[in-house]
Amino acid sequence: MSLRSVYHLPEDKKRLLDKARRLEWITLGFQISIVIVMYLALGSSQAMKTAWVEDMLSMIPPIVFLISLRIRHRKPDTSHPYGYRRVTLLAFLMAAAAILVVGLYLIYEASHSLITQNHPTLGHFDLFGHYVWIGWVMIAALIYAMIPPVILGRIKIKIAKELHEKTLYADSMMNKADWMTSGAATVGVIGIGFGVWWLDAVAAIFIALDVLKDGYNNVKCAMSDLMDSRPNSVESGKPLGIEERLTEEVLRSPLVENASVRLREEGITVCGEVFVQLKGQGELGRQLKELSDEIGKSDWRYHNLVIMPVEKIGPSQDQPAANSARNKA
Amino acid sequence: MRKLPSRWIRELLIPLLTLVLATSCEQYPRDPQDSLNQIEQSGTLHVGAIENPPWVIGNPPDSPAGVEARLMERFAGELGVEVVWHWGNEGKLFEGLSRYELDLVIGGITTGNPWKRQAGFTVPWYSGHAVVGIPHGHAPLSSLEGITVAVRQGEGFSGKVQDKGGRIQFVKDLAGVDNMPVAARAWEIDALGLENSGITLQQFQHVVAIPKGENALLMRLEDFLLANADRKTVARLIAREAER
Numbered sequence A: 001m002s003l004r005s006v007y008h009l010p011e012d013k014k015r016l017l018d019k020a021r022r023l024e025w026i027t028l029g030f031q032i033s034i035v036i037v038m039y040l041a042l043g044s045s046q047a048m049k050t051a052w053v054e055d056m057l058s059m060i061p062p063i064v065f066l067i068s069l070r071i072r073h074r075k076p077d078t079s080h081p082y083g084y085r086r087v088t089l090l091a092f093l094m095a096a097a098a099i100l101v102v103g104l105y106l107i108y109e110a111s112h113s114l115i116t117q118n119h120p121t122l123g124h125f126d127l128f129g130h131y132v133w134i135g136w137v138m139i140a141a142l143i144y145a146m147i148p149p150v151i152l153g154r155i156k157i158k159i160a161k162e163l164h165e166k167t168l169y170a171d172s173m174m175n176k177a178d179w180m181t182s183g184a185a186t187v188g189v190i191g192i193g194f195g196v197w198w199l200d201a202v203a204a205i206f207i208a209l210d211v212l213k214d215g216y217n218n219v220k221c222a223m224s225d226l227m228d229s230r231p232n233s234v235e236s237g238k239p240l241g242i243e244e245r246l247t248e249e250v251l252r253s254p255l256v257e258n259a260s261v262r263l264r265e266e267g268i269t270v271c272g273e274v275f276v277q278l279k280g281q282g283e284l285g286r287q288l289k290e291l292s293d294e295i296g297k298s299d300w301r302y303h304n305l306v307i308m309p310v311e312k313i314g315p316s317q318d319q320p321a322a323n324s325a326r327n328k329a
Numbered sequence B: 001m002r003k004l005p006s007r008w009i010r011e012l013l014i015p016l017l018t019l020v021l022a023t024s025c026e027q028y029p030r031d032p033q034d035s036l037n038q039i040e041q042s043g044t045l046h047v048g049a050i051e052n053p054p055w056v057i058g059n060p061p062d063s064p065a066g067v068e069a070r071l072m073e074r075f076a077g078e079l080g081v082e083v084v085w086h087w088g089n090e091g092k093l094f095e096g097l098s099r100y101e102l103d104l105v106i107g108g109i110t111t112g113n114p115w116k117r118q119a120g121f122t123v124p125w126y127s128g129h130a131v132v133g134i135p136h137g138h139a140p141l142s143s144l145e146g147i148t149v150a151v152r153q154g155e156g157f158s159g160k161v162q163d164k165g166g167r168i169q170f171v172k173d174l175a176g177v178d179n180m181p182v183a184a185r186a187w188e189i190d191a192l193g194l195e196n197s198g199i200t201l202q203q204f205q206h207v208v209a210i211p212k213g214e215n216a217l218l219m220r221l222e223d224f225l226l227a228n229a230d231r232k233t234v235a236r237l238i239a240r241e242a243e244r
Helices: A011-041 A046-057 A060-072 A087-115 A134-163 A166-193 A199-226 A242-251 A284-298 B004-025 B035-042 B067-079 B090-098 B158-163 B186-191 B215-228 B231-243
Strands: A124-127 A130-133 A256-266 A269-278 B044-049 B082-087 B104-106 B126-134 B148-152 B167-171 B182-185 B195-206
Touching: A011 A046, A011 A060, A011 A134, A011 A166, A046 A087, A046 A134, A046 A166, A046 A199, A060 A087, A060 A166, A087 A166, A087 A199, A087 A256, A124 A134, A124 B215, A130 A134, A130 B215, A134 A166, A166 A199, A242 A256, A242 A269, B035 B044, B035 B215, B044 B067, B044 B090, B067 B082, B067 B104, B067 B215, B067 B231, B090 B104, B126 B186, B148 B158, B158 B167, B158 B195, B182 B186, B186 B195, B186 B231
Parallel strands: B044 B082, B044 B104, B148 B167, B148 B182
Antiparallel strands: A124 A130, A256 A269, B126 B182, B126 B195
16 A cells, blocks of 8 residues: 655644644643633623633633644555544544534524524622622623734734645634633623623624634634545635636746646645656557546446556655565566 | 833823722722612612511511511611512512612522522622531430421421431421420520530521622622621510510
């Protein structure tokens, strides 16, 4: 069996990925502290409870990112000859689904408290022996809950774009959802103070629509990536057009007469096939086509097998004879 | 980056300052249904009373006595208004509360009350206990394992006694129990002249129910309770009611 070669990230990208990993640990740490602080200040405001649940769900993207980071560095083996890098796409789907769930949850909770006309009852809170209005405590907790996501989200989004790391991008979108929900809840609590009981639910619905849109776009992009879409932008999901660039580059080689490529994403890397018509290739092209047609008949499942002439058969193209898959009697 | 401070001032500090000014000038938090202002304007505080000694004692059409009735009369006095009493059961009064027909409901309501979704509760103003009492001179109890405890039927303490390994003997009147541990609320144990064995069966956090979301009224009432319903005062009030 032929195994795919091990991919090594360029040094600068490796450093960025390390930074991303550290940032995700920091995010998790802050997120846990936020969940605790919010729990302690949890009153009967619906928006506050919603923001709290949202903060718990927002731990999903960093967690799946960190897990995927462990798996994607595994070397290709006989059970996964193409390697484990596509786990990144799976992590992206999970992170995107988490955003979508948050959006749906926010809509449900907010409309529920509007329909049931839930008037939040907020009285005194025992703050280390001083009794204050719990609304102030909630606002303080919510402002604390806004600061880390704003800062971390901004740093992460830059790295995500540079690394073509969609899980990280989804996570920074989640951070955006985080601080916006907390902001809406703050407005809601202030509104409760002014006797406007419905303000927090209405604020939550506006935020929810934005989160829902992010979640929907990200899930769509993740599913399309899993279905081998063309490499597309982390930010907009539009095709990057690297196929054209690659074809031009291949055509620049003196060996090549004509060329065509097809590419797909495997997480942060791009792979695919480059088809070339070599100058003076003689019978090679026709012979390979015949071989392809012939093996295609032996099993109905074979479809579009790519035949790749190489210099020497080994377990992988740049990893000579490390594994036992050489008997081509 | 150098622009950041001015942006922060614009987007964060100014709204915050405006808010602080706005909240310090007038009533904050306010009532969505304007309960507190209406109480003060009409000069009447409509209180729902559920018979539950020693908190609310009496019968319609009399004005209720009891610890909470006394406290609410004092609260009305502080607001400079008169109490209008409305006797009823929980279902009726909480329905009235949820329609803003009543301002408060009292009658030994605790945080575990199933009506809490229909109403707002104050912070617990008194924490009571159900305990096991023993006659003076009775050997001290370290646990209820294998011990028979007298329980007044219909109060729900039997489960708590059995959970602790005790056996139940239902009685109609706790005063008639002779030389046997008794399960009852702590104030009742005192009133019966028994001694608290130190074994607690249940804790009750007493609250007053208000209409949901009427936060100005809630804050005012909580301020009153925190200042006036300290343990000593409540204990004195309970002792006085228990003597009747």
